[in-house]
Amino acid sequence: MAVFVPGDHCLPATPNAVGLLPREFNIVELKSLKLGPFRKRMDTQRRIERAAALIANSKYVVALTGAGISTPSGVPDFRSPGSGLWEKVNPILMASTFSFRLQPQAFYEWARPLARKLLEAEPNPAHRALAKLEDMGLLKAVITQNIDDLHQKAGSRRVLELHGNMRQATCLKCHRVVSTHGMMERFLEGEEVPNCSCGGLLKPNVVLIGEPLPRWVLLEAWGEAERCDLMLVVGSSLEIAPAAEIPFVALRCGAKAIVVNYQPTPLDSQAEVVIRKDVAEVLPRIIGQVGRLVDRYIGKSVDR
Numbered sequence: 520m521a522v523f524v525p526g527d528h529c530l531p532a533t534p535n536a537v538g539l540l541p542r543e544f545n546i547v548e549l550k551s552l553k554l555g556p557f558r559k560r561m562d563t564q565r566r567i568e569r570a571a572a573l574i575a576n577s578k579y580v581v582a583l584t585g586a587g588i589s590t591p592s593g594v595p596d597f598r599s600p601g602s603g604l605w606e607k608v609n610p611i612l613m614a615s616t617f618s619f620r621l622q623p624q625a626f627y628e629w630a631r632p633l634a635r636k637l638l639e640a641e642p643n644p645a646h647r648a649l650a651k652l653e654d655m656g657l658l659k660a661v662i663t664q665n666i667d668d669l670h671q672k673a674g675s676r677r678v679l680e681l682h683g684n685m686r687q688a689t690c691l692k693c694h695r696v697v698s699t700h701g702m703m704e705r706f707l708e709g710e711e712v713p714n715c716s717c718g719g720l721l722k723p724n725v726v727l728i729g730e731p732l733p734r735w736v737l738l739e740a741w742g743e744a745e746r747c748d749l750m751l752v753v754g755s756s757l758e759i760a761p762a763a764e765i766p767f768v769a770l771r772c773g774a775k776a777i778v779v780n781y782q783p784t785p786l787d788s789q790a791e792v793v794i795r796k797d798v799a800e801v802l803p804r805i806i807g808q809v810g811r812l813v814d815r816y817i818g819k820s821v822d823r
C-alpha cells in the first residue's frame with residue numbers, strides 16, 4: 520500500500536520498500552512525526568534559493584521596503600494597534616497635517632515616544648543585507664516608506680525616502696529648512712515645541728497624513744521601477760498608495776518580483792517568489808546565497 524508520495528525529500532515512495540517503516544504507516548502518522556514543519560522548512564529553503572537565483576541573474580534590482588523591515592529593530596508600525604501609540608489617541612488622526620497645524624503641542628507630545636524609538640533604533644540584519652546587495656553592484660536603489668534612517672545607518676547609499684525623514688525640519692513661516700541634529704535630543708529631553716529663529720513653527724520633513732509625497736522622490740522612484748528587471752518587496756503589505764503601486768509599475772515594464780513579508784500582499788499572485796517569514800532572518804539567507812552564486816560565477820570566469 521503506497522500511502523505517501525514524497526516530494527523531493529529523502530523518504531522512499533513506498534515506505535516499507537526498505538523496511539524502515541511499518542506496512543500500515545499512513546499519512547496521519549507522518550503528521551504525528553512532525554514532517555509538516557520539516558516540509559515547511561524545505562519549502563522556505565527552496566524559495567530562498569529561487570529568490571537568490573533570480574537576484575543573481577538580474578542586472579538592475581530595486582527594493583521597496585515598508586514598516587515590516589524596521590519592526591525587528593524595535594520601530595513600531597504606528598498603524599498597528601498594540602504599537603503603544605494607540606493608548607490615548609488614534610494615530611491616524613494625530614499624524615495628520617491638520618492635527619499638526621491645529622495642535623502642534625499635542626502632536627509633539629504624541630510624537631515624542633515614537634521619535635525616541637526612531638533615534639535609538641539600530642539597523643537589523645535585513646537592512647544590512649540590502650546594503651550588502653548594493654555593495655555587490657546588484658541593488659541599484661532602495662525605495663522606502665520608512666522615516667527611520669535605518670537603511671542609511673546600515674550603509675545603503677541610494678535611498679529614496681517616499682515619506683521623508685526626520686533629519687531635517689522646515690519652518691512653516693519662513694520656509695527655511697534646518698537640520699534637526701541636536702534639536703531632536705533637546706526635544707526628547709522635554710523641551711517645548713521646536714521653533715525657528717524667526718519664531719515660526721518647525722515641522723519635521725516627514726510626510727504627514729493629508730500631505731502629498733515629495734514630488735521629485737516619487738518621480739525618481741517611478742523611474743527606478745520602470746528601469747529595474749527585478750523588484751524586491753520587503754516588509755510592506757502594499758496597502759498605501761502611491762507606494763503600493765510602484766511594484767506594479769515594475770511588473771508592467773517587464774520586471775519580475777519577489778515578496779518577503781509576513782502578511783499577504785496584492786502582488787503575491789504575480790510574484791515569482793513569496794516568502795512569509797521574518798525579514799531579518801530570511802533576507803540575510805537570500806543575500807548570503809546570492810553571494811555564493813556570484814562567487815561561483817566569478818570563479819568560473821577566472822578559470823576560463
Ligand code: ZN
Nearest residue numbers: 690693715717
Ligand atoms: Zn522661520
